[in-house]
Amino acid sequence: MDVRVTNVRKEFDRFPALHDVSLDIVSGELIALLGPSGSGKTTLLRLIAGLEVPTSGRVFFGNTDASEWSVQQRNIGFVFQHYALFRHMSILENVSFGLKVRPRSTRPPAGEIRRRALELLDLVQLSGLEKRYPNQLSGGQRQRVALARALAIEPAVLLLDEPFGALDAQVRRELRKWLREMHDRTGHTTVFVTHDQEEALELSDRLCVMSQGKIEQVGDPDTIYDTPGSPFVFGFIGESSQLPVTTAGGELRFDGQSIGLPADANAPANARLFFRPHDVDLVDSGPSLLGTVTASRRVGGTRRVELALDGGHHAEIDLPFDHAAIESSRIAFRPRRWQLFAAS
Ligand SMILES: Nc1ncnc2c1ncn2[C@@H]1O[C@H](COP(=O)(O)OP(=O)(O)O)[C@@H](O)[C@H]1O
Ligand SMILES: [Mg+2]
CATH class of the missing domain: 3.40.50.300 (P-loop containing nucleotide triphosphate hydrolases)
Incomplete structure:
Protein backbone atom coordinates (compact mmCIF):
# COMPACT_ATOMS: atom_id res chain seq x y z
CA MET A 1 0.00 0.00 0.00
CA PHE A 236 24.69 12.67 11.83
CA ILE A 237 25.43 9.90 9.31
CA GLY A 238 28.91 8.42 9.48
CA GLU A 239 32.06 10.04 10.83
CA SER A 240 32.97 13.53 9.69
CA SER A 241 35.01 16.63 10.43
CA GLN A 242 34.03 20.19 9.62
CA LEU A 243 36.16 23.31 9.29
CA PRO A 244 35.24 26.93 8.62
CA VAL A 245 36.61 28.06 5.25
CA THR A 246 36.42 31.07 2.98
CA THR A 247 36.33 31.05 -0.80
CA ALA A 248 38.33 33.54 -2.83
CA GLY A 249 39.96 33.48 -6.24
CA GLY A 250 38.49 30.10 -7.12
CA GLU A 251 39.94 28.26 -4.13
CA LEU A 252 39.23 27.40 -0.53
CA ARG A 253 41.15 28.97 2.32
CA PHE A 254 41.40 27.83 5.90
CA ASP A 255 42.67 30.36 8.43
CA GLY A 256 43.50 32.63 5.51
CA GLN A 257 45.79 30.06 3.83
CA SER A 258 45.20 28.21 0.59
CA ILE A 259 44.59 24.49 1.18
CA GLY A 260 44.79 23.29 -2.42
CA LEU A 261 41.07 22.70 -3.01
CA PRO A 262 39.13 24.47 -5.77
CA ALA A 263 35.95 26.48 -5.16
CA ASP A 264 33.07 26.91 -7.62
CA ALA A 265 32.23 30.42 -8.73
CA ASN A 266 28.89 30.11 -6.90
CA ALA A 267 30.36 28.75 -3.65
CA PRO A 268 29.42 30.81 -0.58
CA ALA A 269 32.11 33.27 0.60
CA ASN A 270 31.92 31.84 4.11
CA ALA A 271 31.39 28.12 4.24
CA ARG A 272 31.83 24.97 6.25
CA LEU A 273 33.97 22.24 4.72
CA PHE A 274 32.82 18.69 5.56
CA PHE A 275 34.80 15.51 4.92
CA ARG A 276 35.03 11.96 6.20
CA PRO A 277 38.15 10.55 7.89
CA HIS A 278 38.68 7.97 5.13
CA ASP A 279 38.33 10.51 2.30
CA VAL A 280 41.68 12.17 2.95
CA ASP A 281 45.09 12.10 1.20
CA LEU A 282 48.43 12.86 2.83
CA VAL A 283 50.33 15.63 1.04
CA ASP A 284 54.11 15.90 0.55
CA SER A 285 54.27 19.42 -0.80
CA GLY A 286 52.03 22.26 -1.88
CA PRO A 287 49.08 23.86 -0.13
CA SER A 288 47.25 21.64 2.34
CA LEU A 289 45.70 21.46 5.76
CA LEU A 290 48.19 20.98 8.57
CA GLY A 291 47.45 19.35 11.89
CA THR A 292 49.25 18.33 15.07
CA VAL A 293 48.57 14.79 16.25
CA THR A 294 46.77 14.86 19.60
CA ALA A 295 45.60 11.25 19.80
CA SER A 296 45.15 8.13 17.73
CA ARG A 297 43.24 4.92 18.11
CA ARG A 298 42.79 1.70 16.22
CA VAL A 299 39.49 1.49 14.28
CA GLY A 300 39.21 -1.88 12.55
CA GLY A 301 42.01 -2.13 9.99
CA THR A 302 42.96 1.55 10.18
CA ARG A 303 44.16 4.06 12.72
CA ARG A 304 42.02 7.11 13.35
CA VAL A 305 44.20 10.12 14.07
CA GLU A 306 42.90 13.21 15.85
CA LEU A 307 44.51 16.42 14.75
CA ALA A 308 44.55 19.92 16.21
CA LEU A 309 44.49 22.63 13.54
CA ASP A 310 45.04 26.36 13.77
CA GLY A 311 42.39 28.42 15.46
CA GLY A 312 41.40 25.70 17.93
CA HIS A 313 39.81 23.50 15.24
CA HIS A 314 39.95 19.72 15.10
CA ALA A 315 39.80 17.06 12.43
CA GLU A 316 39.99 13.27 12.27
CA ILE A 317 41.67 11.31 9.51
CA ASP A 318 42.22 7.59 8.91
CA LEU A 319 45.66 6.16 8.16
CA PRO A 320 46.80 2.59 7.55
CA PHE A 321 47.44 1.29 11.08
CA ASP A 322 51.19 0.95 10.53
CA HIS A 323 51.66 4.23 8.60
CA ALA A 324 54.93 6.03 9.35
CA ALA A 325 53.18 9.43 9.46
CA ILE A 326 51.65 8.53 12.83
CA GLU A 327 55.13 8.85 14.36
CA SER A 328 55.52 12.41 13.09
CA SER A 329 53.84 15.11 15.09
CA ARG A 330 52.68 17.25 12.13
CA ILE A 331 50.57 15.85 9.29
CA ALA A 332 49.79 17.65 6.02
CA PHE A 333 46.61 16.40 4.35
CA ARG A 334 43.86 17.30 1.95
CA PRO A 335 40.32 15.94 1.64
CA ARG A 336 39.85 13.84 -1.50
CA ARG A 337 36.05 14.04 -1.33
CA TRP A 338 34.32 16.85 0.48
CA GLN A 339 31.23 19.03 0.58
CA LEU A 340 30.70 22.70 1.26
CA PHE A 341 27.72 24.21 3.04
CA ALA A 342 27.11 27.90 3.59
CA ALA A 343 28.16 28.98 7.08
CA SER A 344 25.05 29.48 9.19
N1 LIG B 1 2.03 12.91 23.89
C1 LIG B 1 2.92 13.91 23.88
N2 LIG B 1 2.70 15.02 24.61
C2 LIG B 1 3.60 16.04 24.61
N3 LIG B 1 4.73 16.06 23.88
C3 LIG B 1 5.00 14.98 23.13
C4 LIG B 1 4.12 13.85 23.09
N4 LIG B 1 4.64 12.93 22.25
C5 LIG B 1 5.82 13.46 21.80
N5 LIG B 1 6.03 14.68 22.32
C6 LIG B 1 7.17 15.55 22.03
O1 LIG B 1 7.33 15.63 20.62
C7 LIG B 1 8.70 15.57 20.26
C8 LIG B 1 8.94 14.40 19.32
O2 LIG B 1 8.77 13.21 20.06
P1 LIG B 1 8.87 11.77 19.41
O3 LIG B 1 8.03 11.73 18.19
O4 LIG B 1 8.58 10.77 20.47
O5 LIG B 1 10.41 11.71 18.99
P2 LIG B 1 11.36 10.45 18.65
O6 LIG B 1 10.50 9.26 18.46
O7 LIG B 1 12.11 10.86 17.43
O8 LIG B 1 12.28 10.32 19.83
C9 LIG B 1 9.49 15.48 21.56
O9 LIG B 1 9.93 16.76 21.92
C10 LIG B 1 8.48 14.95 22.54
O10 LIG B 1 8.77 15.39 23.84
MG1 LIG C 1 10.50 7.41 19.45
Missing part, protein backbone atom coordinates in the same frame (compact mmCIF):
# COMPACT_ATOMS: atom_id res chain seq x y z
CA ASP A 2 1.33 3.45 -0.92
CA VAL A 3 1.16 5.87 1.99
CA ARG A 4 1.35 9.60 1.42
CA VAL A 5 1.84 12.07 4.25
CA THR A 6 1.19 15.63 3.06
CA ASN A 7 2.06 18.84 4.92
CA VAL A 8 1.47 17.33 8.34
CA ARG A 9 1.89 19.46 11.42
CA LYS A 10 1.46 18.02 14.89
CA GLU A 11 1.36 20.11 18.04
CA PHE A 12 1.23 18.86 21.62
CA ASP A 13 -0.06 21.71 23.81
CA ARG A 14 1.16 24.21 21.21
CA PHE A 15 4.60 22.52 21.06
CA PRO A 16 5.20 21.55 17.42
CA ALA A 17 6.52 17.97 17.34
CA LEU A 18 6.27 17.93 13.51
CA HIS A 19 6.43 20.91 11.14
CA ASP A 20 5.03 20.60 7.65
CA VAL A 21 6.18 17.02 7.04
CA SER A 22 5.54 15.41 3.64
CA LEU A 23 6.64 11.88 2.79
CA ASP A 24 5.72 9.43 0.03
CA ILE A 25 6.08 5.81 1.10
CA VAL A 26 6.15 3.42 -1.83
CA SER A 27 4.22 0.16 -1.73
CA GLY A 28 6.48 -2.74 -0.76
CA GLU A 29 9.46 -0.70 0.36
CA LEU A 30 11.22 -0.81 3.70
CA ILE A 31 11.81 2.79 4.72
CA ALA A 32 13.65 3.81 7.89
CA LEU A 33 12.85 6.94 9.88
CA LEU A 34 16.22 7.89 11.33
CA GLY A 35 16.98 10.74 13.69
CA PRO A 36 18.07 11.62 17.21
CA SER A 37 15.76 11.20 20.17
CA GLY A 38 12.96 13.78 20.10
CA SER A 39 13.15 14.42 16.34
CA GLY A 40 9.55 13.31 15.81
CA LYS A 41 9.95 9.75 14.48
CA THR A 42 7.44 8.12 16.81
CA THR A 43 4.97 10.96 16.30
CA LEU A 44 5.13 10.48 12.52
CA LEU A 45 4.69 6.73 12.90
CA ARG A 46 1.68 7.17 15.21
CA LEU A 47 0.11 9.62 12.74
CA ILE A 48 0.45 7.04 9.97
CA ALA A 49 -1.10 4.41 12.27
CA GLY A 50 -4.03 6.63 13.23
CA LEU A 51 -2.99 6.68 16.90
CA GLU A 52 -2.56 10.47 16.65
CA VAL A 53 -4.58 13.06 14.75
CA PRO A 54 -2.61 15.70 12.81
CA THR A 55 -3.08 19.35 13.81
CA SER A 56 -3.10 20.03 10.06
CA GLY A 57 -2.25 18.06 6.91
CA ARG A 58 -3.51 14.76 5.53
CA VAL A 59 -2.53 11.10 5.36
CA PHE A 60 -3.45 9.10 2.23
CA PHE A 61 -3.57 5.32 1.89
CA GLY A 62 -3.34 4.69 -1.83
CA ASN A 63 -5.43 7.43 -3.39
CA THR A 64 -7.87 7.60 -0.51
CA ASP A 65 -7.73 10.26 2.19
CA ALA A 66 -7.38 8.11 5.32
CA SER A 67 -6.92 11.02 7.74
CA GLU A 68 -10.18 10.24 9.51
CA TRP A 69 -9.79 6.47 9.53
CA SER A 70 -9.33 4.53 12.77
CA VAL A 71 -6.35 2.23 13.41
CA GLN A 72 -8.56 -0.77 12.55
CA GLN A 73 -9.73 0.76 9.27
CA ARG A 74 -6.14 1.45 8.27
CA ASN A 75 -5.28 -2.22 8.96
CA ILE A 76 -1.94 -1.50 10.59
CA GLY A 77 0.56 -3.98 12.02
CA PHE A 78 2.50 -2.37 14.86
CA VAL A 79 5.56 -3.49 16.82
CA PHE A 80 6.92 -1.33 19.63
CA GLN A 81 10.22 -1.46 21.46
CA HIS A 82 8.53 -2.95 24.51
CA TYR A 83 5.64 -4.74 22.90
CA ALA A 84 4.24 -6.54 25.90
CA LEU A 85 3.00 -9.85 24.58
CA PHE A 86 -0.05 -11.15 26.39
CA ARG A 87 1.64 -12.90 29.31
CA HIS A 88 -1.20 -15.24 30.10
CA MET A 89 -1.47 -16.46 26.49
CA SER A 90 0.70 -19.05 24.76
CA ILE A 91 2.81 -18.00 21.79
CA LEU A 92 0.25 -19.52 19.42
CA GLU A 93 -2.60 -17.63 21.12
CA ASN A 94 -0.62 -14.39 20.94
CA VAL A 95 -0.08 -14.73 17.20
CA SER A 96 -3.71 -15.75 16.62
CA PHE A 97 -5.13 -12.91 18.68
CA GLY A 98 -5.65 -10.31 15.94
CA LEU A 99 -7.68 -12.78 13.86
CA LYS A 100 -9.67 -14.25 16.78
CA VAL A 101 -11.01 -10.83 17.84
CA ARG A 102 -12.30 -9.98 14.38
CA PRO A 103 -16.08 -9.66 13.98
CA ARG A 104 -17.62 -12.95 12.93
CA SER A 105 -18.22 -11.77 9.37
CA THR A 106 -14.48 -11.35 8.63
CA ARG A 107 -13.09 -13.91 11.09
CA PRO A 108 -11.53 -16.98 9.46
CA PRO A 109 -12.60 -20.40 10.83
CA ALA A 110 -10.65 -21.62 13.89
CA GLY A 111 -8.69 -24.21 11.90
CA GLU A 112 -7.63 -21.61 9.37
CA ILE A 113 -6.50 -19.21 12.14
CA ARG A 114 -4.40 -21.97 13.69
CA ARG A 115 -2.89 -22.91 10.35
CA ARG A 116 -1.98 -19.30 9.60
CA ALA A 117 -0.47 -18.70 13.05
CA LEU A 118 1.70 -21.84 12.76
CA GLU A 119 2.81 -20.72 9.31
CA LEU A 120 3.83 -17.33 10.69
CA LEU A 121 5.73 -18.94 13.56
CA ASP A 122 7.59 -20.93 10.94
CA LEU A 123 8.31 -17.70 9.04
CA VAL A 124 9.82 -16.08 12.14
CA GLN A 125 11.74 -19.30 12.86
CA LEU A 126 9.98 -20.21 16.08
CA SER A 127 8.33 -23.46 15.02
CA GLY A 128 7.95 -25.82 17.95
CA LEU A 129 7.66 -23.05 20.54
CA GLU A 130 3.94 -22.40 20.03
CA LYS A 131 2.92 -23.88 23.41
CA ARG A 132 5.39 -21.78 25.39
CA TYR A 133 4.54 -18.58 27.24
CA PRO A 134 6.29 -15.22 26.67
CA ASN A 135 8.37 -15.46 29.87
CA GLN A 136 9.87 -18.69 28.53
CA LEU A 137 11.40 -16.89 25.52
CA SER A 138 14.46 -14.65 25.09
CA GLY A 139 14.03 -10.96 24.24
CA GLY A 140 14.89 -11.55 20.59
CA GLN A 141 12.41 -14.44 20.36
CA ARG A 142 9.68 -12.29 21.93
CA GLN A 143 10.16 -9.54 19.35
CA ARG A 144 9.89 -12.14 16.60
CA VAL A 145 6.59 -13.29 18.13
CA ALA A 146 5.46 -9.64 18.21
CA LEU A 147 6.28 -9.40 14.53
CA ALA A 148 4.39 -12.61 13.73
CA ARG A 149 1.43 -11.21 15.65
CA ALA A 150 1.58 -7.95 13.68
CA LEU A 151 1.75 -9.88 10.39
CA ALA A 152 -1.16 -12.19 11.25
CA ILE A 153 -3.78 -9.61 10.29
CA GLU A 154 -2.16 -9.20 6.85
CA PRO A 155 -1.55 -5.51 7.47
CA ALA A 156 -1.60 -2.93 4.69
CA VAL A 157 1.39 -1.32 6.39
CA LEU A 158 3.80 -2.64 9.00
CA LEU A 159 5.07 -0.04 11.48
CA LEU A 160 8.05 -0.87 13.69
CA ASP A 161 9.14 1.56 16.40
CA GLU A 162 12.70 0.72 17.50
CA PRO A 163 11.70 -2.96 17.70
CA PHE A 164 15.23 -4.11 18.56
CA GLY A 165 16.09 -1.15 20.78
CA ALA A 166 16.05 -3.10 24.04
CA LEU A 167 18.15 -6.01 22.79
CA ASP A 168 21.91 -6.44 23.01
CA ALA A 169 24.15 -5.59 20.06
CA GLN A 170 24.75 -9.15 18.84
CA VAL A 171 21.05 -10.07 18.84
CA ARG A 172 20.20 -6.74 17.16
CA ARG A 173 22.56 -7.46 14.29
CA GLU A 174 21.11 -10.94 13.79
CA LEU A 175 17.52 -9.68 13.88
CA ARG A 176 18.36 -6.86 11.47
CA LYS A 177 19.58 -9.34 8.85
CA TRP A 178 16.65 -11.60 9.56
CA LEU A 179 14.10 -8.76 9.19
CA ARG A 180 15.61 -7.74 5.86
CA GLU A 181 15.37 -11.33 4.57
CA MET A 182 11.83 -11.63 5.83
CA HIS A 183 10.85 -8.36 4.17
CA ASP A 184 12.31 -9.59 0.88
CA ARG A 185 10.12 -12.69 1.13
CA THR A 186 6.85 -11.10 2.25
CA GLY A 187 7.12 -7.62 0.67
CA HIS A 188 5.07 -5.72 3.25
CA THR A 189 5.21 -1.94 3.06
CA THR A 190 7.28 -1.32 6.18
CA VAL A 191 8.22 1.81 8.13
CA PHE A 192 11.04 1.19 10.59
CA VAL A 193 11.98 3.75 13.26
CA THR A 194 15.51 3.76 14.61
CA HIS A 195 18.08 6.18 16.01
CA ASP A 196 20.86 3.78 14.96
CA GLN A 197 22.35 4.89 11.64
CA GLU A 198 24.13 1.60 11.04
CA GLU A 199 20.83 -0.24 11.41
CA ALA A 200 19.07 2.18 9.05
CA LEU A 201 21.82 2.09 6.40
CA GLU A 202 22.04 -1.70 6.41
CA LEU A 203 18.34 -2.49 6.57
CA SER A 204 16.39 -0.03 4.49
CA ASP A 205 15.62 0.60 0.84
CA ARG A 206 15.33 4.30 1.65
CA LEU A 207 16.06 6.47 4.66
CA CYS A 208 14.14 9.47 5.87
CA VAL A 209 16.48 11.49 8.09
CA MET A 210 14.68 13.65 10.66
CA SER A 211 15.77 16.45 12.97
CA GLN A 212 13.71 18.71 15.22
CA GLY A 213 10.35 17.73 13.75
CA LYS A 214 11.44 18.14 10.14
CA ILE A 215 12.58 15.84 7.36
CA GLU A 216 16.16 16.70 6.45
CA GLN A 217 16.63 14.30 3.54
CA VAL A 218 15.05 11.23 1.96
CA GLY A 219 17.08 8.88 -0.22
CA ASP A 220 18.63 5.47 -0.63
CA PRO A 221 21.48 4.61 1.77
CA ASP A 222 24.25 5.34 -0.78
CA THR A 223 22.85 8.76 -1.63
CA ILE A 224 22.41 9.71 2.01
CA TYR A 225 25.94 8.59 2.90
CA ASP A 226 27.75 9.90 -0.19
CA THR A 227 25.88 13.15 -0.79
CA PRO A 228 24.35 14.38 2.44
CA GLY A 229 21.99 17.23 1.69
CA SER A 230 22.62 19.32 4.79
CA PRO A 231 25.23 19.89 7.51
CA PHE A 232 22.95 18.01 9.90
CA VAL A 233 22.85 14.89 7.71
CA PHE A 234 26.61 15.01 7.07
CA GLY A 235 27.28 15.24 10.79
